[in-house]
Amino acid sequence: MNSDSKVWLNGEFIPSHQATVPLLSHGFSRGSAIFEVFGIHASSDGIFAFRMDEHLKRLMKSARLLEMEMAFTTEEIVDAVARTVKANKMGRGLIKILAYWGEEAVIQLVLESKLDLAIFAIPDSEELGLDKVEPISACLSKWRKIHPETVPVSAKSCANYLNAYLARKDANNRGFNVGLLVGTDGFLAEGSIESVFIVKNGVLKTPPLGRILSSITRQTILEAAPHIDIPASEDPILPDELFSADEIFTSHSGIKVLPVARFEDRDLQAPGPITAQLTKHMDNITNFRDDRFRNWFTPLD
Numbered sequence: 001m002n003s004d005s006k007v008w009l010n011g012e013f014i015p016s017h018q019a020t021v022p023l024l025s026h027g028f029s030r031g032s033a034i035f036e037v038f039g040i041h042a043s044s045d046g047i048f049a050f051r052m053d054e055h056l057k058r059l060m061k062s063a064r065l066l067e068m069e070m071a072f073t074t075e076e077i078v079d080a081v082a083r084t085v086k087a088n089k090m091g092r093g094l095i096k097i098l099a100y101w102g103e104e105a106v107i108q109l110v111l112e113s114k115l116d117l118a119i120f121a122i123p124d125s126e127e128l129g130l131d132k133v134e135p136i137s138a139c140l141s142k143w144r145k146i147h148p149e150t151v152p153v154s155a156k157s158c159a160n161y162l163n164a165y166l167a168r169k170d171a172n173n174r175g176f177n178v179g180l181l182v183g184t185d186g187f188l189a190e191g192s193i194e195s196v197f198i199v200k201n202g203v204l205k206t207p208p209l210g211r212i213l214s215s216i217t218r219q220t221i222l223e224a225a226p227h228i229d230i231p232a233s234e235d236p237i238l239p240d241e242l243f244s245a246d247e248i249f250t251s252h253s254g255i256k257v258l259p260v261a262r263f264e265d266r267d268l269q270a271p272g273p274i275t276a277q278l279t280k281h282m283d284n285i286t287n288f289r290d291d292r293f294r295n296w297f298t299p300l301d
């Protein structure tokens, strides 16, 4: 992260190199922080956040599910995001919000204090490549998606990302970009940091909620696809269906539609025709060329 950037921390701006926590903080030593990441888009009309209301709803829900108390209201966070974007003169990029127990907790497992809140402005870069879509390879992970009765999987909590890390590491070790996790129920769940969609006979299908993160991009695609006459459904998917799918793509807030060109030992058209149509549609939406979806943007200046 650029050391000149300004981080909003509990109402004040500090230089990013000072945005640190004690090693023994609960957030770090027990991995209990919760977070959100969403896109910032620039147009000639100004700077806008994409579906920020949904992301902030999920942040509040993560806190509720984990019985943690936020120190700031949604309205205060919206204002803080706008100030962070301005303070960093940000254009296209991502906002990352972290809510965490920053105080030292040497042996305590449960804390009662309100969460600290930090907001980071992450400008797009060559490395981040937000609008660069390069088809990826994917495999089935040897790891199962964490069971929803062990931790709430719909909370976006750092601790859940150990499962994600292992799946990504396993995939990378085997020469793939991403690993797709199957749930303990035997059905496809999601990737480490991405939702997964398949296309079969012109119909788009993604696993239902319950065992996966309630991804905002997944929801966005499900809502947007019917507008270009692509039928979309939320249905349990067996891993076998990945081997016979016409097209596969993943999605997350960074890149809306990311085609899979190789799944295990199978080559796929990437993008296939439906994925290409959807990519164009999402591109029109996120570049303000489709007024039907203007209400998905929050102006920040």
Ligand SMILES: Cc1ncc(COP(=O)(O)O)c(C=O)c1O
Binding pocket: 037, 164, 190, 191, 192, 193, 194, 195, 213, 214, 215, 216, 217, 218, 251, 252, 253, 254
């Ligand atoms: C496990 C998991 N699934 C799906 C997603 C995509 O979610 P969103 O579209 O809200 O970015 C993410 C994003 O980080 C994720 O971590």
